[in-house]
Amino acid sequence: xxxxxxxxxxxxxxIGAINGKLQDVVNAVMSxxxxxxxxxxxxxxxxxxxxxxMKIAEKSGLIKWISKLLQPITKVLFNELPPxxxxxxxxxxxxxxxxFGLANAATPFGIRAMExxxxxxKDKSTASNSMCLFLAMNTAGFQxxxxxxxxxxxxxxxxxPTEIIAPTLIVTSIAFISAIIMAKIAQVLxxxxxxxxxx
Amino acid sequence: xxxxxNLISLWALPVIxxxxxxxxxxxxxPVYEVFTDGAxxxxxxxxxxxxxxxxxxxxxxMFRASGAIDMLAxxxxxxxxxxxxxxxxxxxxxxxxxxxxxxxxxxxxIANTAGANAYSTKxxxxxxxxxxxxxxxxxxxxxxxxxxxxxxxxxxxxxADLIGIIAAVSVCNLMxx
Numbered sequence: 001x002x003x004x005x006x007x008x009x010x011x012x013x014x015i016g017a018i019n020g021k022l023q024d025v026v027n028a029v030m031s032x033x034x035x036x037x038x039x040x041x042x043x044x045x046x047x048x049x050x051x052x053x054m055k056i057a058e059k060s061g062l063i064k065w066i067s068k069l070l071q072p073i074t075k076v077l078f079n080e081l082p083p084x085x086x087x088x089x090x091x092x093x094x095x096x097x098x099x100f101g102l103a104n105a106a107t108p109f110g111i112r113a114m115e116x117x118x119x120x121x122k123d124k125s126t127a128s129n130s131m132c133l134f135l136a137m138n139t140a141g142f143q144x145x146x147x148x149x150x151x152x153x154x155x156x157x158x159x160x161p162t163e164i165i166a167p168t169l170i171v172t173s174i175a176f177i178s179a180i181i182m183a184k185i186a187q188v189l190x191x192x193x194x195x196x197x198x199x
Numbered sequence: 200x201x202x203x204x205n206l207i208s209l210w211a212l213p214v215i216x217x218x219x220x221x222x223x224x225x226x227x228x229p230v231y232e233v234f235t236d237g238a239x240x241x242x243x244x245x246x247x248x249x250x251x252x253x254x255x256x257x258x259x260x261m262f263r264a265s266g267a268i269d270m271l272a273x274x275x276x277x278x279x280x281x282x283x284x285x286x287x288x289x290x291x292x293x294x295x296x297x298x299x300x301x302x303x304x305x306x307x308x309i310a311n312t313a314g315a316n317a318y319s320t321k322x323x324x325x326x327x328x329x330x331x332x333x334x335x336x337x338x339x340x341x342x343x344x345x346x347x348x349x350x351x352x353x354x355x356x357x358x359a360d361l362i363g364i365i366a367a368v369s370v371c372n373l374m375x376x
Contacts, residue, residue, distance in 0.1 A: 001347060001348070001349050001353075004258075004353070005254055005258055008258030008259065008261065008262050009257075009258055009261060011262065011265070011267065012258070012261035012262045012264070012265040012267065013261070013265070015265040015266060015267045015270065016261070016264065016265035016266065019265060019266035019270070021264060021265055021266050024264040024265070024266075025261050025264045025265050027264065028257070028260035028261045028263070028264035029257055029260070029261060031260060032253075032256045032257035032258075032259070032260030032261065033253055033256075033257050035256055035260070035300075036249060036252035036253040036255075036256040036257065037249060037252075037253075039252055039256070040245045040246070040248055040249045040252055041245060043241075043244075043245045043248075044241050044242050044245040045241070047240075047241040047244060047245060048238035048239070048240070048241025048242065049238060049241070051237045051238055051239075051240050051241050051244075052233075052234035052235060052236075052237040052238035052241075053215075053216065053219050053220075053234065053237070054237060055233050055234065055236060055237025055238075056219050056220065056222075056223040056228060056230050056233050056234055056237070057219045057222070057223075059223065059226075059228045059233050060219070060222040060223040060225070060226040060228045061222075061226060062218070062219060062222045062223075096215075097215075100207065100211035100212075101211075102211060102212055102215075105212070105215075107339065108241070108244075110339075110340055111244055111339070111340065111343040111344075114340050114341070114343055114344045114346075115343070115344055117344075118344040118345075118346075123348075124345065124346075125345065125346060125347050125348055126346065126347075126348040126350065127341065127346045127348060127349050127350050127352055131340075131341075131346065131352070132349075132350055132351055132352040132355065134340075135336065135337060135340055135341070135352045135356065136352065136355045136356060136359060138331065138336050138340065139296075139331050139333040139336045139337065139355075139356035139359060139360070140330070140331065140356075140359045140360075140363070141329065141330050141331025143328075144207065145207075146324075146327070146328025146329070148303070148327075148328075149306070149324050149327050149328040150328075152303075152306065152307060152310065152324075153310070153315070153320075153324060156307075156310045156311065156315050157315045158310075158315040158316065158320070159315065159316055163321075164321060164324045164325055164328065166374075167325045167367075167370045167371060167374050167375075168324070168325050168328040168329045169329075170366070170370050171325055171326075171329035171363055171366040171367045171370055172328070172329035172330070172363070174362065174363070174366040175329060175330065175359050175360070175362050175363035175366060176359075178358075178359055178362045179355060179356070179358075179359035179362075182355045182358055182359065183351075183355050186351040186354075186355060190350070190351065
C-alpha cells in the first residue's frame with residue numbers, strides 16, 4: 001500500500017507537469033479530500049440503519065440460522081474461520097445484499113464481517129487470508145441486476161435496457177468465481193512460502 | 200425472466216426488513232432498543248474510515264487530473280482496435296477500478312456521444328454493471344478495522360477486474376456485435 005500511495009501522488013505530479021495540467025492536479029488534492037469526507041458522512045445514516053437492523057437479526061438468532069444454512073459453502077471458502085464464527089452470518093448477509101443490488105446495506109454488513117474476522121486475526125495490522133478472500137469477493141461486485149446502469153440506460157432512451165442484464169450476469173459471475181479461485185490459490189501459495197521460511 | 204428479476208430487486212429490501220423485525224418480535228427481542236444500540240456504531244465507523252478514504256480518493260483524484268489516463272488510453276488504443284474493442288470504452292476500463300463516480304461519469308459520456316443503442320454503450324454498460332470500485336472497497340473495508348498491510352488483496356481485486364473486462368468484451372462480441 002505504501003508504494004501504491006507513493007506512486008499515485010508522485011506519478012500524478014510528474015505526469016501532470018508534463019501534460020501542463022499541474023494546476024488541475026493541485027486542485028484535485030482539495031476536491032479529493034473534500035469528496036472523501038462527503039463519502040464517509042453520506043454513509044453515516046444508512047450505515048447506522050443497517051447496523052441496527054443487523055443487531056436485531058443477530059439477537060433474534062436469524063444470523064446464526066443463516067450461517068448454519070450456508071456452512072457447507074463457507075466451511076470450504078473460509079476454512080480459517082471457526083465454523084461458528086459470527087463473521088459467517090455477516091458474510092452471508094453482505095453477499096445477499098450485494099446480489100440484490102442493495103449496496104447501501106452491503107457495506108455495513110461487510111464492515112461487521114471484517115470486524116468479526118479481525119477478532120480471529122492474530123496480527124491486527126495485517127489482512128488475514130479470510131479477509132483477503134472476502135475482499136476479493138466484494139471487489140468482483142457480484143450482483144443479479146445492475147440497477148444503477150439500468151437506470152442510466154433508461155434515462156438516455158435506450159430501447160431495450162433489459163438486454164444487458166444477461167451478459168452482465170455472465171460477466172460478473174465469471175469475475176466473481178475467478179476472484180475466489182485466485183484468492184484461494186494465493187492463500188495456499190502464501191502458506192507454502194511461510195512454511196519454507198520457517199524451515 | 201427480466202420482470203421476475205426486477206420484482207426480486209424491488210422486494211429484496213422490504214422482505215429483509217419484515218423478516219428481521221418479525222423474527223425479532225417473535226423471539227421477544229426489544230427491537231427498538233436493540234436497533235438503536237446497533238445503530239450507534241454507524242457514526243464511529245464512518246469517522247474511522249475517513250483517513251483511509253482521504254488517502255485513496257486524493258491519490259486517485261490527482262492521478263485522474265494529471266491526464267495519465269488519457270496517455271495510457273492513447274498508447275493502448277491501437278492494440279484494442281485489433282480485438283474489436285471500441286477505443287472510447289478504454290477510459291472506462293481504466294477508471295472502473297479507481298473511482299465509482301468517475302466511472303459513472305465516463306459511462307454517461309460514452310452513452311451520450313455514441314448514442315443509446317451503439318455497441319460502445321452496450322459494452323460499457325456491461326463493464327460498469329459487472330464490477331465494483333476495487334480501490335474504494337479496499338479503503339472502506341480494511342480502513343474500518345485498521346488493516347494497513349493488505350498482502351495480496353489488491354492484486355487479486357485488480358486481476359479479477361481484468362478478467363471481468365476480458366469476459367465483458369468476449370460476451371458482448373458474441374451477443375451484440
